[in-house]
Amino acid sequence: MLVIRFTRTGKKGERKFRLVVKERRSKRDGKPVDLLGYYEKTVSGITKKFDDAKIKYWVSQGAQMTPAVKDAIENVKREKKI
Numbered sequence: 001m002l003v004i005r006f007t008r009t010g011k012k013g014e015r016k017f018r019l020v021v022k023e024r025r026s027k028r029d030g031k032p033v034d035l036l037g038y039y040e041k042t043v044s045g046i047t048k049k050f051d052d053a054k055i056k057y058w059v060s061q062g063a064q065m066t067p068a069v070k071d072a073i074e075n076v077k078r079e080k081k082i
Helices: 054-059 066-080
Strands: 002-009 015-023 035-043 046-050
Touching: 002 054, 002 066, 035 054, 046 066
Parallel strands: none
Antiparallel strands: 002 015, 015 035, 035 046
């Protein structure tokens, strides 16, 4: 079963994450099936970029999103409407 989740990247103390599609049982930082975007939280602010077309495709193929991913995507959609 596929899942859409965050994987940690960057140096110690820097919060950088990639949004990826992976097998549910694989390790957090294991090899992803596809890269869907990124999320970076730094001192200067938060940078988010997600590929909506790829996310819709993988959800249509049966991939499930983790709660953290759902919240992040909803926040991005709310920001775009404002």
